[in-house]
Amino acid sequence: MSLRISRAATLVATLALSPAALAQDEGVERDYQIPLPEAPEGEVTFTPPHERDLPDNQYGDMVRQGRDLFLNTQSLRGEYVFNEQNCANCHLDAGRLANSAPMWASFGVYPAYRGKNDKVNTLAERIQGCFTYSMNGTPPPTGSEPLVAMQTYLHWMSTGAPINESLPGRGYPKLEEAEQAPDRARGAEVYAAQCAVCHGDEGQGQKVGERQVFPPLWGDGAYNWGAGMHRVNTAANFIKANMPLGKPYSLSDQQAWDVAAFINSHERPQDPRRRTLETLEETDATFHNHHGYYGDEIDGHRLGDHADFGENPRPLDG
């Protein structure tokens, strides 16, 4: 199956995040699935600074504000966040942990070309993408305080990290293809045994009062159909190195693949890019030529076949 598709630049231009694509040639071969180059092998050597060394000045205060948003992204709920996730759910230790997509390894990689929106993205745009997809939200405007705070937090965390160099520990370590194709039924068993105690029998997560403790993995509160984590490979990579919490690398590769397939074959809020296209088929063909279940029929239901954007108020034709 070819991952390449031909798209007119006008289509890309309709996406909220890619006005720069207007400058691209018409009819260029586009691949919305190209990932960034893999992180190099090797020992993780970079250590981010400790918060006790944060300066007591305006810069330090902005770093703290960004850290607070990173840990408690729910403070932006209803404004820029429309699900129940926090950044630190998928970037452990407040974005500091190697092999948990640490921020210190992301910072110096941007600006970078991303196939996802077919343009060179600044760090700010990359963070905005997280809001659009992982947070099922609305990107904070460029230059707005939440975005500046997060950029400043990332900047501080990357103190001394090389610029424009992919560091060991960046992203989630890539798993080899599983011996057997990922299997939802086996994944359901792994989920029941290893994940449900925290994330709930129906992936709903758990709260104490209004505070999210364990994030939902599917349904309204979860990342949407456009988020990187909905891909089976991305989720498998994350799970292997980071889950269950406190037990990294305890699952076999096969278990990680299987449980990722189980989790990501459940319904979640619609892909925001569906708004820019006429049909589910077109959205699937354009943006989902990767390892995911969007548009697939599972137990008599076609995943993503709805106009349901969760709490995000922008309608299908909005």
Add this chain to the structure above:
Amino acid sequence: MTTKRITSGLGLLLGLGLAAGQAQALEGDAERGQQAAGVCVACHQADGMGMDNPNGESWPRLAGLPAAYIEKQLHDIKAGRRESATMMPFANMLDDQQIADVSAYYAEMTAWPTLPTAYQPADPEDAAEWLAHRGDWAEDAMIPACNQCHGPSGQGVGDVFPPLAGQHAGYLAAQLEAWRDGSRHNDPNQLMVGIAERLDEAQIAMIADYYATLPATLAERDAPSSEEDAP
């Protein structure tokens, strides 16, 4: 969007699998539990508050723990999944119905303190607060923040993750030690054992004291200071 229900056969299978894995739950009766709890009060006290014994075995507070949590612990003690020379003879006196009853009795006795749930940044100079809020993610530690599973202010999450805040320090430290020496191995999915093994002695003492005193610390923090408020 309304809540999405799993309609798939897979989801159904998952639900059945979970139900089959658990013993038939008995309905606990707090009044009957009071009778059966006669053997408990010598240590856990008439008010269920237990006692911290700095020079001996501390007796945990039971009042306000989730009934399902107490019930599981009693069954685990009987089955040897949670070894306790002190508790074993008493647990063995109770049949399944009595276990359900005393669990209901203590759960309903006095509510566990409800503590703040709102996000508060941890003080990087306060090692105990840091461990509770942020964990210790050094490569050889990989310890999640205690509150990541035990909930905001360590007040517990559901029936599985018990409250830590307001529990006795001696008891908390003893449990962490019990996981380290293998005498307690009844944690779901072995979530606690590895973390306990990777904590050092200083961290255990520090975090046990932190949670034991947290309700008082938070109350003090919230109370208007008469000195500061004086004009």
